[in-house]
Amino acid sequence: MFGALELGLIYGVMALGVYLTFRVLNFPDLTVDGSFTTGAALAAMLITNGVNPVIATAAGAGAGFVAGIITGLLYTKGHIDGLLAGILTMIALWSINLRIMGTSNLGLLRTNTVFSPLGDNNLLGTWASIISIFxxxxxxxFIVDWFLSTDLGLAIQATGDNGPMIRSFGVSTDKTAILTLAISNGFVGLCGALVAQYNGFAEISMGVGLILTGLASVILGQAVFGQSRIWIATLAVVLGAVLYRVIIYGALAVGLDPQDMRLVTAVLVIAALLLPRWKFLKRLPSWDLKSSRPKPKTPAPEPAAAGATDRAVGSTK
Incomplete structure (x- = not known):
């Protein structure tokens, strides 16, 4: 259980990246399946060659940042459909990742990582490590919250909400889109580097289907915890990643096969999307997904007021 919480918090970094493209920019970015592995592969390769784990982790984030720029350039300057641009970058990164690692699997079990201080002190799998990672x-x-509150961050939000409108104010939506994709995949690459060090290996297929995990974290977290404010929305996606990992842990604990986890993820996303729309739930005191307060009910007119209105109408005849 502690392992699920730790891994969920680490995947919360990836969820923040997916939130920036999926919710803020309104861009379906599939680059994350490749940039996640790129971050893991580069960090693992550098660590095995004696590079400081902190520098290697930063390099993994930088590799994801570059991957996001490539997707952004294909989308904005190459005028390629956003979905296809992400797929093309993801496919290209598969070969690049193999070149970086030199093999399909690179182990880190006998090397120092950013988690070594916790492991050396027997703190992994305890509340101390969970608090540290959290x-x-x-x-x-908080960096994401601050960035989205700046003028540039507001311009990025406006790009996702209404591109033509923000362009009329002289903002280059091409630049904001490229920057958002770069930052998003930088977070994803950082998460890949951390996951590789936490698991003790980097593997070529570790990012396959990751976009579904990211979407599950974002949608599930915001469906449960809300998104009325930026700081609430970002906290929700982090907690959504933790909740997703806990649900997966529970599914495995009750005897489901690991090969069924993709199905479980798809069902979670579908449930998070459809449950708020079911009519029988609307009869209950529900919570608006865009507000942290219950929806107010419009009071019905009082009978006395209705009678007074009828008398007023009769007196005018």
Whole structure:
């Protein structure tokens, strides 16, 4: 259970990246399946060659940042459909990742990683490690909150909401789109580097289907915890990643086969999307997904007021 919480918090970094493209920019980016592995592959290769784990982790984030720029250039300058641009970058990264690692699997079990201090002190799998990882993820979350509150961050939000409108104010939506994709995949690459060090290996297919995991974290988290404010929305996607991992852990604990986890993920996303729309739930005191407060009910007119209105109409005849 502790392992699921730790891994869920680490995947919260990836969820923040997916949130930037999926919710803020309104862009279906499939680059994450490749940039996640790129971050893991580069960090693992550098660590095995004696590079400081912190520098290797930063390099993994930088590799994801570059991958996002490539997708952004294909989309904005190459005028390629956004979905196809992400797929093309993802496919190209598969070969690049193999070149980086030199093999399909690269182990890190006998090397120092960013988690070595926790492991050496027997803190992994305890509340101390969970609090430490959560504190690190919160720092990234607050950076995202601050960035989205700046003029540039507001321009990025406007790009996702209404591109033609923000262009009329002289903002280059091409630049905001490229920057958002780069930052998003930088977070994804960072997450890949951290996951590789946490698991003790980097594997060529570790990013396959990751976009579904990211979407599940974002949609599930915001469906449960809301998104009325930026800081609530970013916290929700982090908690959504943790909740997703806990659900997967529970599914495995009750005896489901690991090969069924993709199906479980798809069902979670479908449920998070459809449950708020079911009519029988609307009869209950529900919570608006865009507000942290219950929806107010419009009071019916009082009978006395209705009678007074009838008398007023009769007196005018």
């Amino acid at each position: 504190a690190g993820v919160l720092v990234l979350k």
